[in-house]
Amino acid sequence: MxxxxxxxxxxxxxxxxxxxxxxxxxxxxxxxxxxxxxxxxxxxxxxxxxxxxxxxxxxxxxxxxxxxxxxxxxxxxxxxxxxxxxxxxxLTAPDVAEDxxxxxxxxxxxxxxxxxxxxxxxxxxxxxxxxxxxxxxxxxxxxxxxxxxxxxxxxxxxxxxxxRPRGTVTATETRDVLAAFRRAVETGDLKGLLDLIAPDVVLLTDGGGAVRAALTPVIGAAEVAAVLSRLTTTTRLRPLQINGHPALALGTDAEPDTILTLHVTNGRITSLYAVRNPSKLSHTTHPTPLTR
CATH class of the missing domain: 1.20.140 (Butyryl-CoA Dehydrogenase, subunit A; domain 3)
Incomplete structure (x- = not known):
C-alpha cells in the first residue's frame, strides 16, 4: 500500500x-x-x-x-x-562558504x-x-x-x-584581491590592474551567442587588461557570493548582466570567468541553498 x-x-x-x-x-x-x-x-x-x-x-x-x-x-x-x-x-548564502x-x-x-x-x-x-x-x-x-x-x-x-587549480587560497585573500581589482577597474587604473593579474592570465566569457562576448579565451595580461579597460568608470561592480566564493556582479542589483568570478594564485589573478548569457543569470538575485 x-x-x-x-x-x-x-x-x-x-x-x-x-x-x-x-x-x-x-x-x-x-x-x-x-x-x-x-x-x-x-x-x-x-x-x-x-x-x-x-x-x-x-x-x-x-x-x-x-x-x-x-x-x-x-x-x-x-x-x-x-x-x-x-x-x-x-548566488549563495554564507553557510556555503563556511563549508x-x-x-x-x-x-x-x-x-x-x-x-x-x-x-x-x-x-x-x-x-x-x-x-x-x-x-x-x-x-x-x-x-x-x-x-x-x-x-x-x-x-x-x-x-x-x-x-584542479593549484594552491589553497582563503576567502579573505580572494576578497582582498577582488576589492583591489574592483578599485582598479572603477578608477581606470591600468597599472594597478596589470599588477593584479598574472602574465599568463586567462579570461573566459560566456555569452552563449545571445550577447556580446569573446568567442575564444583571452590570454595574457595585456590582452585581458585591454578587454577589462573597456568597462567604463560608470559601470557598477557589486560584490557578492557566487558558488561560495567572493565575486562581482555588473549591472543593476535587480538585473545583473555579467557575473565575474576569478581564481587567485600567489596573490595574483590567474583565471577570470565572465558569465553574460542572460539565460544563466536567473539564480544570481536570490540565494540558492546548497548542502551536503
Whole structure:
C-alpha cells in the first residue's frame, strides 16, 4: 500500500537541497538541475514508501540516474555551444562558504574540471569525493559493480587532481584581491590592474551567442587588461557570493548582466570567468541553498 502523498512530499522536501546540489555538481546548470529534480519527484511520487528503508539513499540514487541521463544529452549540446561554456552561477548564502570542501566543489574552476570527466566518472567522483557516498550505493546509482566503481573513482580522482587549480587560497585573500581589482577597474587604473593579474592570465566569457562576448579565451595580461579597460568608470561592480566564493556582479542589483568570478594564485589573478548569457543569470538575485 502506498504512503499518503504528504508523506512522500515531506521526505522529498527534507532532502531537496541535497538532491539539487548533487544534480548541480553533475550538470553545472541550475536550470537542468531543477528539471532533474522535477523528474525525480514525479518518479518518487509513484514509489511505494513502505518498501523504502532509507529514503535519502533511495532519492540520491534516483536523482543520480536522472542527472546521468541529462548529462549525456548536455554533453552533445555543449559541443555546438557558441563560444566558451561556463557553469551557471548561483548566488549563495554564507553557510556555503563556511563549508570549505563544498565551496571548492562548486567553484567555477572545479566545475570546469568536472566537465572534462566522462558522465559516469563525474557521477562517481561527485558522490564519493563530495558527498562521501559508499561504493555500494554509488554502484546501485550508476549501474556498475562496486569493484568497477572503485576503479572509476580512482581514475576520476587522479584525473581531477592533475587538473584542479593549484594552491589553497582563503576567502579573505580572494576578497582582498577582488576589492583591489574592483578599485582598479572603477578608477581606470591600468597599472594597478596589470599588477593584479598574472602574465599568463586567462579570461573566459560566456555569452552563449545571445550577447556580446569573446568567442575564444583571452590570454595574457595585456590582452585581458585591454578587454577589462573597456568597462567604463560608470559601470557598477557589486560584490557578492557566487558558488561560495567572493565575486562581482555588473549591472543593476535587480538585473545583473555579467557575473565575474576569478581564481587567485600567489596573490595574483590567474583565471577570470565572465558569465553574460542572460539565460544563466536567473539564480544570481536570490540565494540558492546548497548542502551536503
Amino acid at each position: 502506498k504512503e499518503p502523498v504528504d508523506t512522500a512530499t515531506g521526505a522529498f522536501v527534507a532532502h531537496r537541497n541535497l538532491l539539487f546540489t548533487i544534480a548541480y555538481e553533475m550538470l553545472g546548470s541550475a536550470a537542468d538541475a531543477e528539471d532533474v529534480l522535477q523528474e525525480t519527484w514525479l518518479r518518487w511520487a509513484d514509489v511505494d514508501l513502505g518498501e523504502v528503508q532509507h529514503p535519502r539513499a533511495y532519492l540520491v540514487r534516483m536523482v543520480t540516474r536522472q542527472a546521468l541521463t541529462r548529462l549525456r544529452t548536455l554533453s552533445r549540446r555543449r559541443e555546438s555551444y557558441v563560444g566558451p561554456w561556463l557553469p551557471e552561477p548561483l 570549505v570542501e563544498l565551496a571548492e566543489s562548486v567553484s567555477t574552476a572545479m566545475l570546469l574540471v568536472l566537465e572534462t570527466l566522462a558522465p559516469v566518472e563525474r557521477a562517481v567522483f561527485v558522490l564519493r569525493e563530495v558527498f562521501d557516498v559508499g561504493y555500494e550505493e554509488i554502484a546501485a546509482a550508476v549501474g556498475k559493480a562496486p569493484a568497477s566503481v572503485r576503479q572509476i573513482a580512482h581514475r576520476a580522482r587522479a584525473h581531477v587532481a592533475a587538473r
